[in-house]
Amino acid sequence: MITRRVTLSDVAKLACVSAITVSRVINQPEKVSGPVKEKVHSAIEKLGYIPNRSASALASARSGVIGVIIPSLSNNVFIEVLRGIYEIAGPAGYQVLMADSHYSHLEEESMVRTLLGQSPEAMIITGGGQTEYTNNMLRSAGIPVVQLMEILDEPIDMNVGISHRQAAYDVVSRLVASGYKKLGFVGARMDPRAQQRLKGYRKAMESAGVYRGDWVITTPKPSSIAMGAELFTSLMAKSAGECNAVFCVNDDLAMGALFECQRMQLAVPESMAICGFNDTEASALMNPPLTSVNVPRYDMGVKATEMVLRAIKGEALDNKVVDCGYQIKIRESTQRAIY
């Protein structure tokens, strides 16, 4: 005895109405009279009917799906963005189909293909630099697209993010201005955002006439707390202990650097100042609290999703590009009493 999945017409039969009426009860209840609505609802409950979204999507050309591509599930920054996306999309009746490109534009290309197969009504992808083929696919899909995280020169469609270059320039300038002229740079993964931050660091250091190429330590390897400790050690070695401050391209690295200082008995900030980027929860709670740049990750996800939802509805957008801004958080880790 095989139990076929319950369909619209099963419900219709039980409620003694036509299939389209059941469909209306679900999608446009205001167009159905009270008594009929009740009959249908009780039939739906009795049978435990669950509408088939594939059939619905096929017939209506609306999938109720938003496609999202992030570079990594291991990086908390993207998780918070995701949270923002889910928090808006779900209540609005949209499903999120997420894929992880592993920081590869080639994987990203095949993921865009796959996601487009689900006929998403909008796409949210991370940053720029997509392959030409990816761009073509996205353009010809004819759906709203948001590029998220960083402000780009030539967005495909919409763009939500911050200027990582400017943010890094700002915080580094402030550090230099307050006396930290022997400020090294430590970066891992070095994705486009990290590259922008490095540019900002460099410009700030050069403006002050204190840039030193050999104080820049980077690796393409994944970022982690352990990597922060490792790179910090390299910086100490390479600068022969000359650096007395370090700008880490993110808070994980900064945390690793701080832990390493503790192990080396290097007092922070007295002997070594540390600055991170992103302002994750731990940063403000460590000892000493870490200076960082607060980036509204969750809000970016929210904003991007709100924008695509509006675009799906065909509403006009005030602006296709939204700069979410950042906040510099100066904390004890860079507040040396005497220079």
Place this chain on the structure above:
Amino acid sequence: MITRRVTLSDVAKLACVSAITVSRVINQPEKVSGPVKEKVHSAIEKLGYIPNRSASALASARSGVIGVIIPSLSNNVFIEVLRGIYEIAGPAGYQVLMADSHYSHLEEESMVRTLLGQSPEAMIITGGGQTEYTNNMLRSAGIPVVQLMEILDEPIDMNVGISHRQAAYDVVSRLVASGYKKLGFVGARMDPRAQQRLKGYRKAMESAGVYRGDWVITTPKPSSIAMGAELFTSLMAKSAGECNAVFCVNDDLAMGALFECQRMQLAVPESMAICGFNDTEASALMNPPLTSVNVPRYDMGVKATEMVLRAIKGEALDNKVVDCGYQIKIRESTQRAIY
């Protein structure tokens, strides 16, 4: 000029074959001759054809989707499980449709409904305690279901996890045996896993005859590093400073407790021993490194996904319940030189 989405028959027309042949080239290429295959492939490329999954799902009754429900996107533990799921599902040609139940079995119910609407071929959900209605929906969906994270008494179908009670019992027993008899408990969120850990703690303490109800501090509020500091402070107050060790229900709390000790100038482990749970990256790298219980989160996700994939294929499973085990990591934070 409206550009309709490219369909199978567009490709078929261009390649001068029938639609079903194009379908075969995509899904069962071994059943199509070489020359025809080439013709079709070039037509696909020329048109930039992307198959419509909704239509495919409808016609074939295979959606290529796995539904996943986790309680929270804010908790890293579940993110690592997710990583394991995505890492296996993607390459196997499955899309993951994820939903966040916010630790609510009622939200979970509506999310199961929503996900089932996508005709997933399998479902992976967190833990037990689902509503009766949820259980019914899952059962009558007739698809493989894995309950993940903890070993349950009466799983719906398959079950992958660890015994949180046993793990907590083990580590607490070891701490007590090595002299920490004034061991408090600190817990936040108190979801079913946390409850189990509390039970394990209690049993271990009672077995040793050192259990004290007033040394158990919990809150239903979300867990965080800041909350760890707060609860630790409460414990100190409530135990009038008598406790000289604390078992935190997770590593975030343990981290917060350690930071608070540093602020209070309480030497760890000399004056206060700290033990966490989960063994997240930071734990091993802090100063001092934190004792914790390593839980194979990523592997759980991998294992669960491998199991549902096998079940989808109709392959026999050796076992419907898999205990992934755990590892106790004793580190400096609980290694007092002299008791």
Place this chain on the structure above:
DNA sequence: TTGTAAGCGTTATCAT
């Protein structure tokens, strides 16, 4: 307010 008929783009089934 309710219903009929046609089709959405794909695949299963049965032929050729």
Place this chain on the structure above:
DNA sequence: ATGATAACGCTTACAA
């Protein structure tokens, strides 16, 4: 090896 035809379950367009 390839094709014709009828589903799959729902919604749109048009009637009644």
